[in-house]
Amino acid sequence: MVGPLKLQIGVLHHEEIHFLVLEDSTSEVILGRTWLEQHDPIISWQTGDVLKWGNQSFPGCFPEVPVLSPVPGPVPSSVPSSKKIQVVFYEDRNFQGRSYECMGDSGDFSSYMSRCHSCRVESGCWMMYDHPNYMGNQYFFRRGEYADYMSMFGMSNCIRSCRMIPMHRGSYKMRIYERENFMGQMYEMMDDCDNIMDRYRMSHCQSCHVMDGHWLMYEQPHYRGRMWYFRPGEYRSFSNMGGMRFMSMKRINDSYF
Numbered sequence: 001m002v003g004p005l006k007l008q009i010g011v012l013h014h015e016e017i018h019f020l021v022l023e024d025s026t027s028e029v030i031l032g033r034t035w036l037e038q039h040d041p042i043i044s045w046q047t048g049d050v051l052k053w054g055n056q057s058f059p060g061c062f063p064e065v066p067v068l069s070p071v072p073g074p075v076p077s078s079v080p081s082s083k084k085i086q087v088v089f090y091e092d093r094n095f096q097g098r099s100y101e102c103m104g105d106s107g108d109f110s111s112y113m114s115r116c117h118s119c120r121v122e123s124g125c126w127m128m129y130d131h132p133n134y135m136g137n138q139y140f141f142r143r144g145e146y147a148d149y150m151s152m153f154g155m156s157n158c159i160r161s162c163r164m165i166p167m168h169r170g171s172y173k174m175r176i177y178e179r180e181n182f183m184g185q186m187y188e189m190m191d192d193c194d195n196i197m198d199r200y201r202m203s204h205c206q207s208c209h210v211m212d213g214h215w216l217m218y219e220q221p222h223y224r225g226r227m228w229y230f231r232p233g234e235y236r237s238f239s240n241m242g243g244m245r246f247m248s249m250k251r252i253n254d255s256y257f
Contacts, residue, residue, distance in 0.1 A: 060099065068147045087126055087141070090118045093148045108132040116158045119146050125165040125256050127229045130157035140216055142256050165214055165229070165252055172213035172251045174230070176205040176245055180237045183207075192250045195221035204245035208235050213253075217246040226246075 091097030091113050100112040109116060110132065121143050130136040139153050150158060171190065178184030187200045195201045198221075208217075210232045219225040229240055238244060 045123075062184060072209050074163070086122050087124075088120045088122065089113065089116045089159065090120075091115055093117045095120065095145075095147065102162060107134065107161050109160055116160075117150060118148060119159070120144075120231075124167075125252060127163045127165060128159045129161045129163075130155060132160045134163055136160070138229055140227060140229070140252075149173070163229070165231075167254055167257050168213045168252070169254065170212060172215070172217055172253070173211040174213075174249070175209045175211070176246075176249070177207045177209075178202060178205060180206045180239070182209065182234075182236065189249060194223060194248050196247055196249075197221070204247065206238055206245075213251055216250045216252060218248045218250070219244045219246060221247045223250055 013065070013152070087102050089100045089102065090107065092097075092115075095118050097117075098113055100109060100116075121141050123143060125143075126141045127134075127142055128139045130139075136157070137155070139149075139159075141149075146152060149155065174189045175182075175186055176189060176196070177186050184206075185200070185202060187196075187202065193199055196205065208230065210230050212232065213232045214232075215229050216223075217230060219229050226242075226244060228244060228246070238246070
């Protein structure tokens, strides 16, 4: 175990200080774009320094190969450890029965517990799925206690897999298209929209390109009905999403965290 380490990168934001806490100095972790999106560490850097961490590189994220140098002293209380970003699942309602602590994405709970009827989200935002491998209906959970989430959300099946949503700091941008493969009418969105029919005279959208931020899209206006989580990427067709036609969209911004 090592103490807090400061990551100094010359190409990132100017004079903004945070901390990165590593739990295991022997682990071989390549902090590429995929790792950063999944774990969203709080990083510290200063301009003007080009550093390196052994022979490990940061593919797709930084042009330099950074290095970590120790920062003396304790971790400030305002800086959360990655260990705090977790959700605890319980077999029975009201947080009873066996429990399973989840620190990140989990594609299948079956090896840990046969059922799940309550959970505590201790930090972060999560998408929960009622089938393994991030399939089935999707549900958005933020920090809080869910003593009987199935009744709360009207679920017929319990949670079987979960995905942690990284906190996004920056602008939001998404293009929605009337037809598949980015065809038909196109509108660019940078904020929430509670009804695409009212705003754009658009009856539905069938493809989208999420350029910045993480979004929730709903099958009914005013953020009602079934939802679907969209992270940055191209979505050429919604035909494999249970035939959903999305009518409202909401950003997952830092107010949820």
